[in-house]
Amino acid sequence: MVQSIVDTKFAVSNTQAYESGVVPRRGETVMVAGEGCWMIDSEGQRYLDLTSSQGVAMLGYGHPVLTEAIQEQAGRMHACPNFFHNDTRAEFLSRLNSVTPDHLTRAFLGNSGAESIDGAIKFARLATGRTGIVAARNSFHGRTIGALSITWNPRYRRKFEPLLPDVSHVQFNNVDQLDEAVGDGTAAVVLEVVQAEGGVHVGSAEFLAAAQQLCRERGAMLVVDEVQTGFGRTGSWFGFQHFDLEPDIVALAKGLGGGFPMGAVVYTDEIQESLFSGAHGSTFGGNPLACAAGIAALGVYEDGLIEQAERAGRRLWEALEAAIGSRRVVREIRGKGLLIGVDLRTKAVPFLKTLMEEHKVLALPAGSTVLRLLPPLTISNEEIEMAVEAIAATLPDSV
Numbered sequence: 001m002v003q004s005i006v007d008t009k010f011a012v013s014n015t016q017a018y019e020s021g022v023v024p025r026r027g028e029t030v031m032v033a034g035e036g037c038w039m040i041d042s043e044g045q046r047y048l049d050l051t052s053s054q055g056v057a058m059l060g061y062g063h064p065v066l067t068e069a070i071q072e073q074a075g076r077m078h079a080c081p082n083f084f085h086n087d088t089r090a091e092f093l094s095r096l097n098s099v100t101p102d103h104l105t106r107a108f109l110g111n112s113g114a115e116s117i118d119g120a121i122k123f124a125r126l127a128t129g130r131t132g133i134v135a136a137r138n139s140f141h142g143r144t145i146g147a148l149s150i151t152w153n154p155r156y157r158r159k160f161e162p163l164l165p166d167v168s169h170v171q172f173n174n175v176d177q178l179d180e181a182v183g184d185g186t187a188a189v190v191l192e193v194v195q196a197e198g199g200v201h202v203g204s205a206e207f208l209a210a211a212q213q214l215c216r217e218r219g220a221m222l223v224v225d226e227v228q229t230g231f232g233r234t235g236s237w238f239g240f241q242h243f244d245l246e247p248d249i250v251a252l253a254k255g256l257g258g259g260f261p262m263g264a265v266v267y268t269d270e271i272q273e274s275l276f277s278g279a280h281g282s283t284f285g286g287n288p289l290a291c292a293a294g295i296a297a298l299g300v301y302e303d304g305l306i307e308q309a310e311r312a313g314r315r316l317w318e319a320l321e322a323a324i325g326s327r328r329v330v331r332e333i334r335g336k337g338l339l340i341g342v343d344l345r346t347k348a349v350p351f352l353k354t355l356m357e358e359h360k361v362l363a364l365p366a367g368s369t370v371l372r373l374l375p376p377l378t379i380s381n382e383e384i385e386m387a388v389e390a391i392a393a394t395l396p397d398s399v
């Protein structure tokens with residue numbers, strides 16, 4: 001029985017997980033269940049999950065509100081084509097509308113982060129009649145051909161070239177480079193306000209404000225990629241709210257459905273006017289099951305989880321600073337809310353392996369030297385203490 005699960009896992013497994021060292025190469029661990037902030041393998045071993053399954057299980061695993069909503073909807077209607085109105089979809093859209101800024105009145109529903117980015121690129125092209133995209137070095141926007149074209153890491157991109165034309169990458173937080181790159185052929189500037197996978201780099205207020213101003217002056221769309229930073233991850237509903245930005249387009253996924261696969265592009269009325277019939281679409285996008293999960297997740301976020309995430313983020317940060325902040329091996333601890341990077345003076349992957357194998361704690365890499373922590377927003381004080389103790393026991397005092 002377990003053998004067949006392992007075979008399936010190899011067949012469908014995400015190669016990135018092997019590269020990153022999160023899953024040991026022997027591939028022996030088979031995760032079969034989750035409970036709160038814990039994952040449980042086929043041997044009954046429990047792991048404290050500081051990854052939220054790559055940032056999606058924001059409510060942890062088995063949250064009763066999410067589980068019940070999915071079960072109820074599955075029993076009633078799990079699919080409904082987009083050419084019919086659907087009650088669950090309508091309710092979800094209205095809830096999403098109520099938590100996003102007032103000027104973002106439109107939403108396209110898809111299934112993943114990369115798909116949201118692809119939609120954002122298409123909408124920006126139509127709205128401006130231009131093709132250029134300016135993104136940032138160290139950005140990560142996904143792996144479909146469109147999203148990959150603006151993702152920075154050349155290792156992910158090189159073998160798929162030629163990709164989309166007219167894409168340039170400026171140094172993150174470098175206003176001069178941005179000023180030079182945004183011109184009259186620029187359809188969009190696409191940015192994460194906290195670069196996650198690229199190394200947990202927080203955008204500077206000056207850089208992000210300049211991005212907005214340059215877009216306004218030069219007729220380009222400001223697209224914020226909130227796929228990883230949305231829904232409380234950084235301690236506010238959306239990361240761009242820390243910087244008082246008013247993006248034209250926001251790409252969402254991960255936490256949107258509390259871990260149920262779904263994505264969305266939210267955008268303005270003005271952009272809607274430039275879309276033609278058939279400009280974009282998705283068979284599965286906006287399916288009732290995902291929308292039911294989305295309604296449930298939004299309800300839990302609204303019920304105080306965002307504030308709880310902000311408090312937990314501060315606590316985790318302070319505990320890390322106290323336990324390991326002065327160690328020589330730690331170059332810097334940075335991030336926002338519950339998206340925290342511990343930048344090391346050495347490679348991160350060996351420590352991730354030790355954390356998992358010896359301490360049963362799961363974390364992610366970000367770039368080559370950063371341990372990335374993005375636990376479920378429901379993480380308790382006790383779990384934060386356990387996590388920090390394990391990290392402190394794993395990292396050496398010196399390099």
Ligand SMILES: Cc1ncc(COP(=O)(O)O)c(C=O)c1O
Nearest residue numbers: 112113114140141142225227228
């Ligand atoms: C900021 C950001 N954008 C886009 C994506 C792509 O999302 P997905 O893997 O759902 O396609 C990710 C995934 O990690 C991400 O972190």
